[in-house]
Amino acid sequence: MQALTYQNAHELTDFALDLQELPVPTLRDSDLLIRVRAFAVNPGDTVIRRFRSAAPGQTVTLGWEFAGIVEQVGPLTTGFQVGDEVYGAGDLSRDGNYADYVAVDYRVVAHKPSTLSFPEAAALPMSFQTAWGALLRSDNQLPAGVNTVLVLGGAGGIGSIAVQLLKAHTSAVVIATASRPESKRWVEAMGADVVLDHSQDLATQLTQGGIEKVDMVLATRSSASHLAAMPQLLKAYGHLALLDAHQSLDVSGLTPYSISVHLENVFARVLTNQHPEQQGLILRKLTQLVEAGKIRSTLQKTLPGLTSENIRTAHELVEKSEMIGKIVLELESVR
Structure with missing residues (x-):
């Protein structure tokens, strides 16, 4: 099979993902061998590229x-x-899925929605599972007493799906941030009740909108830079969900307000072997919501073909942190 690979961790300026011929993965007893038709490119991919080298x-x-x-x-x-x-x-x-084939445990996949193309479907799983784990607690519901949720970075891949999940699965008022006109329109289309400009003071905008503070905040990226503002945004005994744990993350300023902090890692169930089947169950719920017309794909850009040029373009776009929705590479349908 063909796969896009590299050997040494590197920056975008030294981009080194090249197409290579590799053996088709050998299956474990609980694996599926999947012929990849489309895959999404995520911020985590670019981080791993910068820090992980091969043996x-x-x-x-x-x-x-x-x-x-x-x-x-x-x-x-x-x-x-x-x-x-x-x-x-x-x-x-x-090994990941920048390739013709990928081997995965059957418990972490689900049948894709029949209403979506392969690229549309590829844009959803990780974002939805991340948003689900970050926002929902026991009985797959928001924490008790959470009626207002602020999503920081509402136009990104996870933010886009978090807004939709909240509207489809809960009764919470959903507030999301975006700064450019096109990203604001996108977040509104996702269903946000209120859209704030994250380039301006958020607490002031909340007050002007008649909302003193919110019950929960989901910070989709750059969490460390948002912490200082949390006491002005979150109610006492509120909930803060973070998706990135920067080494300088200092939550001591939240202590006087008894704010609960949750760090979400979408791979935790698999890496710790703690009920990995929950990943498949969450995806089956996603399929139901999509087929019922309650969740739409967040696909915004499709690049055709498994090529070094396409994957470099995708990494460049992701690293700019200006992407609305998700970017996907579509592989040829016939091999």
């Missing part, structure tokens, strides 16, 4: 969000058969 004589294959077709099933798998159209987010400890 001597090996390569790194990035990418952990895909849609494709089941080509082979392991002896311990259930619920899938050859030819099924599936989607999912894989296992960070294994």
Whole structure:
């Protein structure tokens, strides 16, 4: 098979992902072999590229969000058969899906929505699972007493799906941030009740909108830079969900307000082997919501073909942190 790989961690200026011929992955007993039809490029991919190097004589294959077709099933798998159209987010400890084929545990994938194309479906799994884990608690509901939620970075991949999830699955008032006219229009289309400009003072904008403080904040990126403002945005005993744990993250300023802090890692269930089947269950819920017309794909840009040029373009766009929605590479439909 063909895969986009590299050996040494590097910056974008020294971009080194090249197309290489590799063996098709060998399956574990609980694996599916999936022929990749489309995959999304995420900020985490660019971070790993900058910091993870391969062992001597090996390569790194990035990418952990895909849609494709089941080509082979392991002896311990259930619920899938050859030819099924599936989607999912894989296992960070294994080779990724910047490739023709990927092997994944059957418990972390689901049948893709019949109403979506492969690129549209590939844009959703990781974002939805991340938003679900960050926002919802016991019984898959918001924490008790949460009636207003502020999503920082509402136009990005996770922010876009978080807004939709909140509107489809809860009764909370959803406030999201965006600064450019096009990103504001996008967040409004996702269903946000209120859109704030994150280039301006957020607390002032909340007050002007008749909202003193919110019950919960989801910070989708640059969490460390938002912490100082949290006491002005969050009610005492509120909830702060973070998606990035910067080494300088200092939450001591939240202590006087008894604010709960949740750090979400979409791969935690798989990496710790703590109920990885929950990943598949969450995706099945996503499929239901999509097919019911309550969640739409956040795909914004599709690049055709598994090429070094396309993956570099995707990484450049993601690293600018200006992407609205998700960017996806679509592989050829016939091999």
